[in-house]
Amino acid sequence: MPRYFMELAYKGTQFSGFQVQENAITIQSSIEQALQVIFKAAIPLTGSSRTDAGVHAMQNFFHFDFDYIITPKNKYNLNAILPADIAITAFYKVEPQQHARFDAVSRHYKYVIYNQKNPFLEQTGYYYPFAVNTQLLQTAAQMVQHNTNFTAFAKRNSQVKTFNCQIMQSQWMFNGPVFEYQVAANRFLRGMVRALVATMLQVGREAITLNDFEALLHNKHNKQANFAAPPQGLFLQQVAYPFTLTPVA
Template sequence: MPRYFIEVAYKGTHYSGFQVQQNAITIQSVVEDALQIFYRQPLQLTCSSRTDAGVHALQNFYHVDTDLPLDKKVYNLNALLPNDVVIKNIAQVKDNVHARFSGEAREYKYFITQDKNPFLEETAWRYVFPLDIEILNACAAVLFEYQDFTSFSKKHTQVNNFNCDIMLSQWIYENDCLVFNVKANRFLRGMVRGLVGTMLLAGRGTISVADFRNIIEAKDCTKANFSTPAHGLFLVKVTYPDDIYTLA
């Protein structure tokens, strides 16, 4: 049975996350509803990864197995979706490619604004404390020295290990925001928000860079700061091998 990748982007403000949940409206539930209306039969999607309630994505993926010839022209499907969710592309992939397990890396950005801006109210965290970007980048550089990020995984996470290979970690300015940009082969539950919240403590002088390093080495999630709200976080890109697509 042919397998298709469905690429989506969304503003997650009004949704209970990416993956389907009982008694909740999620990105997956509205996409599946649109597909069912258009194709007149249910199609069950498999997610590339989870994003929490309120988190946004510039790129995320589902895969679906179906004998239906899915229409690559997505205009009609998008007409059935809410304005804050869009299907960007549908493409057939090789049968053994998995939206989650075939991903080689994921990239996130967390946006912070220090000024009141009504246009960023739902897509950036207003953080009014003075911040030292050099200290923030010193903390970001520390991440390359470690693989075990137990301290930045929320409790009750069912994973075999807490190891992540960090490929990119930096604080930059972008679109009038201070942005943490991070890329890794995988992320733990709550990891980006925990990293941001803890680094911000260093950036405002509450803890030192050495303290930040100690928090990583403690392998204790009670030491990190997970209070960072969801609405500043974007999944930017999911990277797959170049040869996943078929010629169909």
């Protein structure tokens, strides 16, 4: 049976996360309902990366198996009935063994912060009206890039076998009152990016030292990490695969 990758973008503000949940409206449940309307069949989806409630994505993927030729008209009709804050950007026909989650080689996130009140960033950024030391933030980000174990920055009850992550990029970008943290890795732990951001902001405000932060990076407990960064500033920017995706719709 043919396998397809579905590429999508969404604003997560009104959703209870990415994955299907009982008695909750999620990205996956909304798309599965729309697919059933268009194709008159239940089509289970497998996602590449889960995002929490309120988190956004500029690029994410599902895969599904369906014995049907997907066309641009199908994509148009699907977008027409989906909520305005979900957009299907492309369909790709792939090999039957290719997997949206397990074949991903990297994921790239950004976290947006603004320190001057801005109504246009209220749902897509973290209003943080405090002075921060940008050099301390950048140094902390470099320390993240040289770390491999992130046990201290994973939420409790994370059902994973390893807390090791290979960080490919970790840096802060500054543009006047708006600044953002850019991070890419082969995998991320639940709550990890928001915990890194919140804890680095403590470094930037000099509430903790760089030595404190380094000790936390090597800690195997998360009791000292800060998880206070809210979800609306977080974006999944890109999911990368080791093969070429050619759109069919």
